[in-house]
Amino acid sequence: MTQTVHEFDQYTDVRAALADPALVPPPPAEDGPAGASVAWLRASVARFSSGEAHRRRRSLVEAELARLDPAALRNPAPDDGDLRVRVVRTLAEALGLPEPAAVAAAVPVVAGAYFGHQDPAADAAVAELVALLGPDPKDEAAMEAAAGRIGLLVQACDATAALVEAAAGGDAPPARVLRDEPPVRTTRRVATAATRIGGRPIAEGDAVLLRLAADRDNPVPLVFGAPPRVCPGRAHALALADGLLGRALTPFARLHHQATPLLLPNAWDHASAAALAAQGFPAVGTTSLGVAAAAGLPDGAAATAAATLELARVLGRGPLLFTVDAEGGFSDEPAEVAELARRLHEAGAAGINLEDGRADGTLAPARLHAAKITAVKAAVPELFVNARTDTHWLGLRQEETAARLAVYEQAGADGVFVPGLSDPEGIAELTASLLVPLNILYSPAGPGLAELAELGVRRVSLGSLLYRTALAAAVDTATAVRDGRPVGLAAPSYAQVQEFQAPGASG
Numbered sequence: 277m278t279q280t281v282h283e284f285d286q287y288t289d290v291r292a293a294l295a296d297p298a299l300v301p302p303p304p305a306e307d308g309p310a311g312a313s314v315a316w317l318r319a320s321v322a323r324f325s326s327g328e329a330h331r332r333r334r335s336l337v338e339a340e341l342a343r344l345d346p347a348a349l350r351n352p353a354p355d356d357g358d359l360r361v362r363v364v365r366t367l368a369e370a371l372g373l374p375e376p377a378a379v380a381a382a383v384p385v386v387a388g389a390y391f392g393h394q395d396p397a398a399d400a401a402v403a404e405l406v407a408l409l410g411p412d413p414k415d416e417a418a419m420e421a422a423a424g425r426i427g428l429l430v431q432a433c434d435a436t437a438a439l440v441e442a443a444a445g446g447d448a449p450p451a452r453v454l455r456d457e458p459p460v461r462t463t464r465r466v467a468t469a470a471t472r473i474g475g476r477p478i479a480e481g482d483a484v485l486l487r488l489a490a491d492r493d494n495p496v497p498l499v500f501g502a503p504p505r506v507c508p509g510r511a512h513a514l515a516l517a518d519g520l521l522g523r524a525l526t527p528f529a530r531l532h533h534q535a536t537p538l539l540l541p542n543a544w545d546h547a548s549a550a551a552l553a554a555q556g557f558p559a560v561g562t563t564s565l566g567v568a569a570a571a572g573l574p575d576g577a578a579a580t581a582a583a584t585l586e587l588a589r590v591l592g593r594g595p596l597l598f599t600v601d602a603e604g605g606f607s608d609e610p611a612e613v614a615e616l617a618r619r620l621h622e623a624g625a626a627g628i629n630l631e632d633g634r635a636d637g638t639l640a641p642a643r644l645h646a647a648k649i650t651a652v653k654a655a656v657p658e659l660f661v662n663a664r665t666d667t668h669w670l671g672l673r674q675e676e677t678a679a680r681l682a683v684y685e686q687a688g689a690d691g692v693f694v695p696g697l698s699d700p701e702g703i704a705e706l707t708a709s710l711l712v713p714l715n716i717l718y719s720p721a722g723p724g725l726a727e728l729a730e731l732g733v734r735r736v737s738l739g740s741l742l743y744r745t746a747l748a749a750a751v752d753t754a755t756a757v758r759d760g761r762p763v764g765l766a767a768p769s770y771a772q773v774q775e776f777q778a779p780g781a782s783g
């Protein structure tokens with residue numbers, strides 16, 4: 277009897293199918309000698325397991341990847357002519373595995389047979405890898421951990437090499453190439469029980485083919501799959517690709533690819549930026565509300581282009597790493613936004629924030645915002661573009677947020693920002709499908725830094741919170757003196773504030 281195959285290519289259906297516990301990866305067909313066959317490997321790794329075994333094996337992989345220093349992945353192993361070998365060797369070295377050169381030679385042989393071809397050479401390569409990793413064959417847990425390590429290298433090998441090959445011809449960032457030429461276009465599942473996807477009934481034993489690539493109807497590609505089995509190596513794949521392509525990160529971009537998220541406090545003038553830098557913050561942002569309010573102007577109404585540029589010029593006099601909140605770019609002409617970005621960069625800015633929210637409470641069309649991002653990246657590729665969507669603030673559905681972020685990412689954004697989003701599930705859903713770092717606005721009522729880090733957030737900004745706090749402190753101090761209350765605040769001294777002058781300032 278032939279098996280019924282159901283195909284899905286719409287984002288909502290594919291995502292629902294990937295999350296459905298009744299749909300599992302096709303289990304390995306045969307058994308093979310433990311520690312010496314691809315069949316044993318497939319029967320022992322997260323990729324082909326389900327239920328409790330999947331959870332246990334996936335945590336092993338995640339723990340292994342958590343040990344990795346992302347910076348190490350950007351330093352590729354020497355080029356011996358074979359890209360797949362180089363990918364695996366870089367990863368094996370970063371993981372501190374024994375004899376990385378021998379490991380790297382064996383893994384591509386296993387990768388060729390991982391999805392089901394019989395190959396005695398691949399069985400021999402598994403045996404060699406197990407011998408190199410050296411688990412005690414009688415210790416089941418150690419054998420499972422060794423299989424997990426091999427599985428991780430095998431998963432990384434072909435897909436990452438394909439990405440590097442596709443990106444090598446041009447200068448598009450790997451995150452964008454992934455969308456255009458996804459290395460993994462489909463994935464399969466079988467139904468262990470009757471279920472329903474997108475209203476279509478699926479009988480027990482039926483097969484399901486899921487298309488992960490984006491198309492015109494599906495703006496949110498799932499090139500790395502989706503929870504609970506989303507690729508745990510997606511950040512690693514992009515770091516490996518950057519390294520192998522010789523794409524260096526700017527110092528500011530690097531702060532978004534560390535083990536802990538970048539906490540970015542927002543300043544409104546030189547003294548507030550310098551005071552924050554003096555406390556060891558590696559970078560600061562500006563707050564458009566603070567800049568506008570200080571100048572007696574409205575925020576978000578494209579009224580502060582001159583004040584914003586002026587602040588960038590002052591901040592740019594020193595060594596401070598800073599990024600500028602430039603509302604929607606103060607124009608709906610992408611060429612004008614690109615010109616502003618060029619001037620900000622010339623002034624010393626390392627990044628720019630561009631938002632799609634408008635003063636009248638509507639959103640700029642996603643295509644227009646994407647055109648601004650592309651124009652800025654074309655004019656100043658080194659400037660880190662953080663593309664902000666105000667969907668959440670406007671109460672739009674999470675799907676609209678995900679769709680807009682995918683479009684902005686595709687347009688070349690280096691990071692994306694969803695102010696107002698604070699529910700852990702919504703954040704986790706976005707970080708699972710995003711390729712670029714997600715920025716969240718800290719909310720005193722929302723998750724703390726540690727939880728945001730756990731959820732995969734890479735940058736946490738404070739927005740206008742510090743400016744508003746400073747206003748509150750000023751007013752509270754004045755009213756305390758007037759009303760005879762004690763003055764609570766330990767303010768910096770006159771001399772300390774004098775030290776926050778911009779270099780080269782003349783009196």
Ligand code: HEM
Nearest residue numbers: 322323431432435436439460463500501505507509512513
């Ligand atoms: C561009 C490169 C890569 C692409 C496109 C990619 C894509 C994917 C996809 C689509 C899945 C899910 C498959 C499914 O659910 O059916 C997956 C799973 C997996 N990937 Fe990646 N991957 C890449 C690189 C890597 C790297 C570098 C690593 C390790 C460092 C890795 C480790 C894994 C593992 C262990 C799984 C299985 C997870 C599980 O079943 O829970 N991948 N990958």
